[in-house]
Amino acid sequence: MVNFRFLYLMLIDRSSLCKYIKIFFLILFYFLFFEADSLKASYLDTEDTNIELMEREREISGLLRCLVCQNQSILESNAPLAKDMRLLVRSQLIDGKSNDEIIDYVHDRYGDFVLMKPLFKKYTIFLWLSPFVFFVMGLLFILTKNKKSKT
Amino acid sequence: MIAKIGQLSIFLAFISTILTIVLAILYFKKRDFITDNSVKLASVMQFIFILFSYFVLTYSYVISDFSIINVWQNSHTAKPLIYKITGVWGNHEGSILLWVLILTFMSFLISIFSQEMNKSLKVRVLGIQSLVTLAFLLFIILTSNPFLTQFPIPLNGLGLNPVLQDPGLIIHPPFLYLGYVGFSIVFSFAVAGLLENKIDSKWARWVYPWTMISWSALTIGITIGSWWAYYELGWGGWWFWDPVENVSLLPWLTGTALVHSTMVVRNINSLKSWTVLLSIMTFLFSLLGTFLVRSGILISVHSFAVDPRRGLFMLFILSFFTVSSLIIFAIKSPKPDYLIEYRKLGREGLIILNNLLLVVLCSVVFIGTLYPLLLETISGIKISVGPPYFNITFLPFAFILMFFVPIGPVLNWKKTDLSRLINLILLALIVNGVLIISLYAFIDKKGPILAPFSIALGLWLIAGSLVTIVKRFGLSEEGYIRNITRVRLSKIGSNLAHAGLGVLIVGVTIVTAYETKVDRVFELNEKIELDNFQIQYIGIKPNIGKNYDEIVANFIIYKSEDKIGDISSTKRFYRSQDTMTTEAGIYRYFFSHIYITLSDINEEYVVASISYKPFVKLIWLGGFLMAFGGLVSLVDNKKRLKS
Known part of the structure; x- marks a missing residue:
């Protein structure tokens, strides 16, 4: 280099x-x-494909994390790896795979870390449920305390 | 030589701080010998010495004194003067000095201006504030001394991170710090009030302005930060749910809850222990944020050179204030009186709902930010928590909150007006229903199904707040304002802030849901369609700036075949740092933007991403309106203090 x-x-x-x-x-x-040439080629290739594929690519890219960046999805990032991953997504889209299939494919390759939306698993139960549990607990607390005060 | 003077000044400030604490303790032991004036004087001295050392540091930046390591690392002779001055807080040491400057400034204000305040409360506040100052001065002296010197003196400096050479940096950190550190005085008030056993409506009247000023400053700080990220980082986003952004949101959310609960204490002397707890938590969140960012645990543009000692020391400060303040709270907290005194269907009831929701929102942000760190430490499993998580968990509670916001201010204190509340909720449902239906009919663009709900809620906030403001003016039947002198500005202010939130929500929703984006190769003179606009790429031009070289790509914007403007988007090389930045090109069309960033440039074509961001400006407008409303509500606070 x-x-x-x-x-x-x-x-x-x-x-x-x-x-x-x-x-x-x-x-x-x-x-x-x-290395603009390789990129140019890839962009030009997809010029004729329909807008729906572009939109789906954007949708999927927003859900996948750029592994070398700081908390950016591959949609936002300009890092070379993010571009490669977008090309990967694009080629899979052209192959006719569904959104979920593509996300699963990337997930299998890179692990949980690549998903911007964490899966609902044993070790994320607290992450997903706590806000709702807190809200209900707080509400119950306020309501019961108020009832007591009336008696 | 200059460095020695600055060093000495910091040391003198350190001594004044210890002196303040000692005097404050003596004041309570031997009241005859020590008056509150001596404590005040020592506090003023802290401020003067820190201010002086801050000037010294700024001066060394201006004259580019590279014998000071900090100046050498972060400045360069070719740097424009304004960035030499603001570059002082563009690095770790300088920004901590700014932090201490604001801490002592708060003590200074308390010493000089709060003449009518209870003397012993004042001495306690100053003592506790000095304790916080002492911790940070120790931090500076032991780990982050800005005045360390070196020999031989280098010919030129290493320069400031180019991303930070921007007008946004001039104003973003001072406001953010004013907010963060402003909550320190609220913290001091809370602990002092606990020690004095004087948490009552009078206490709330004293602490309210400080809460409000800090909250407004933090709001402005976050808003500018978002604006700066939007145009400087070149990603086109205004909020990324980035850990560093999130930690600044934590004190903002509890601070917002605090602003409301303090009003309950002030007006009906209820909800006291909760308010004190919020005051403490808000400052602890500010400290937590500083710790997380500065220790390098969260990596971002905000984390400067990482030194493990700093992280450890910050952790020590954080734990010390957390443990000590919570112990004091546990022992001295007033009896949970709110169980008896509030009515759940009056205004205080809705404020309690507001507090509950804001605290839940805060917990969402807190857990979402720290959970991945914790999980990785405990089990080694790496996960990402990104925007999709926050959208699912944050928005439902935010929506409930917004539904009730315009209802709160029109209810009465300490009165269960059930029928009124039901009527207002019905009104809210009808207004929102009508808005949602007409928005569905009116918007012909494809977007998320929930978008019209969110826009409707935003409009409901704006409309509800404006109606309340108009009512406050007490219009006569002919439409004249009856008695302008009797209009309570505090009420106008709070409703302005609520309207600001509405403006923000409308902007956020529209730009998120209806943004159009094109990401592709542009051949020379090629025209592409984007929403109702046509955009043409007309070539590149090189350019040389004071400390950078750039390549500018020019575009022309057409609307229905008429040229309406041109913009350029830039790739910039900063010579002294050998780094490249992307300067986004932004075309402003009323409240909307056309936003262009370049990824690759060539002689015949560019690879650019162009997006049309409808109503994006409303986001920052809303943020500023909220802060402005907060400040307006302070205007007639003086009268309250006397009454």
């Missing part, structure tokens, strides 16, 4: 280089290293 930092600093810190050469390199820099 090319050392970006070194390359970039070399371009920028030579004050003798005139502005326009710098700009030229800057553009070249993008062109060379951001």
